[in-house]
Amino acid sequence: MDGNTDSKDSLSIDWDTEDELEVESIPYSSSLGSAIPGQEVFSGSGEASSSNGSSSSRVIHHFLGMGFSKDMIVRAMKENGENNIEAILEALLTYSVVENLPQEEERISDDPSISNSERNGLDDLSGEDSFPEDEESTNDSLEKDSTVSLLVEMGYEAEEVLTAIDRCGLGTPIAELSDFICAAQMAKEADFLHHRELPREDVEFSSHRKPKNALLLKDKRKLQSNEAWKGKRQRGNEKKPMDQEDDTVCHLPNPMIGFGVPSEPWRILCRTLPKAAVGPPFFYYENVALTPKGVWSTISRFLYDIEPEFVDSKFFCAAARKRGYIHNLPIDNRFQLLPVPPLTIHEAFPSTKKWWPKWDKRSKLNCLLTCVGSAKLTERIRKAVENSDGEPPLDVQKYVLEQCRKWNLVWVGKNKVAPVEPDEMEIVMGFPRNHTRGVSRTERYKALGNTFQVDTVGYHLSVLRTLFPAGINVLSLFSGIGGAEVALHKLGIPLKNVVSVEKSEICQTILQSWWDQTNQKGNLIHIEDVQDVDAHSIAQWVKLFGGFDLVIGGSPCNNLAGGNRVSRDGLEGKQSSLFFDYFRILDLVKSMMNQH
């Protein structure tokens, strides 16, 4: 986001005449690797020996390798316990900042010794839909000065900073101010960029920002809350009163192949990206394709107006999985992971063939979810089918097929259907066998139902291999069980430094266990909560690693997914609103990396 704040006029002219920048097709014609190194990775041996009880010397070594001084490491370990890697890292990062900054600004960000839960305001953000209101400034102008200087040091214009402080209040955390400013910058761009014919709500968006200099984070969010599920109980007049809510829907392609899948010979080979979308860093965002109306257009607008790529994983594996991806990666010369997984139920589950009735024509599973069918249901089905010898009557067939599709059941015995086992799910999703083994069955289903389909994501990420032969630094948000990491690894892309942000301790352990089992040479850092990732920590990582090459993640879909009966509230829902943290963090990384 370089210098888009001054000289608006000239910039606007630029954008009006040429607002989109062609993404260079990288001329590595020699790519198309078929021999992918590091393929035989998974020994499948041994359980996850959770490696957390590492000896202190190992911990010290780990952090020495990251460039911290021994004194600092020892001190951090003393204060946080030897095994609390995250806390130690946080402490080290904090020390570094204290040393490097002229004043004592670190007060602005969090003290690592304070647990997340007792941090005011921020942690409850997801709980309510309300956003933190301005705090009355109880502090003196000294604080203001230091805040301003810190933000200016981060690359913002002083004027923007002052406006943001005025709007947000003095006590607002740096990260939030930064967020605010970024949103304002984007809003300005949006004004200029949205000259091509606009969806209706874009007009609304523009008209929202009456005052020219008014900053817009809240406007944006308000807009979002307007559109994303207006009361969801608007049954009565759903005949769209005039031109209400048209155009807000992102068109889902059919077939859902995005910019191309391996089996389709005709693919789009290049595309144009909005200028603001071009990296570094590369980023990759994922969520469910079938959301309530308006959600994808909102997501797209935040993510630099990139059009989503909607892809169904049924082109990559034996199960459907309709997802939208927004990314700024090149799209030519993609290649698929090897070995190519089985593409049909029959190939993926050979043992079911024996029991599979002729009248069940399914060749692909539906989306693998976090929950599976009940034993009661399989029993009902068994009884329904076994009452007839030979083929059951058509109405029975219809009922059984409907239930089998609904619950993704496969035939495992005479008249006997059952849900897919976690082991089988791992394979279909592209993970090594036993990847999630060791935690409860329910947790395995949950984790696997929430993750990337590795072959699909790997296909999209494959373009990175020739770009980063020496390996990449990854900021992995909402990592889950590490779908992104596994995909990159299977592509033969070395993982240098991976910062994984994942709230579930179970998932963290699974990822760490995989990391150890595959003998990764890089550093894996666990962070618990995306809301704890602030400008401060990002700045340190950028400094340590020389920047991130890829920011990747799929934010929670709980409030978007069709399966949710209770709280399908749209993007502002409790979990799904964490999308805005994805944007916030990505934008911070972007602005920091463009300073250099």
Add this chain to the structure above:
DNA sequence: CCTACCATGAAAACTTAA
């Protein structure tokens, strides 16, 4: 009309700790 959908929460069942 048809189909499909990264879910939630209450309560039962089971396991662990004292």
Add this chain to the structure above:
DNA sequence: TTAAGTTTTCATGGTAGG
């Protein structure tokens, strides 16, 4: 044996697109 914690079981619509 009891209690508390953990895991499993089960029923619960409605939106959106073809």
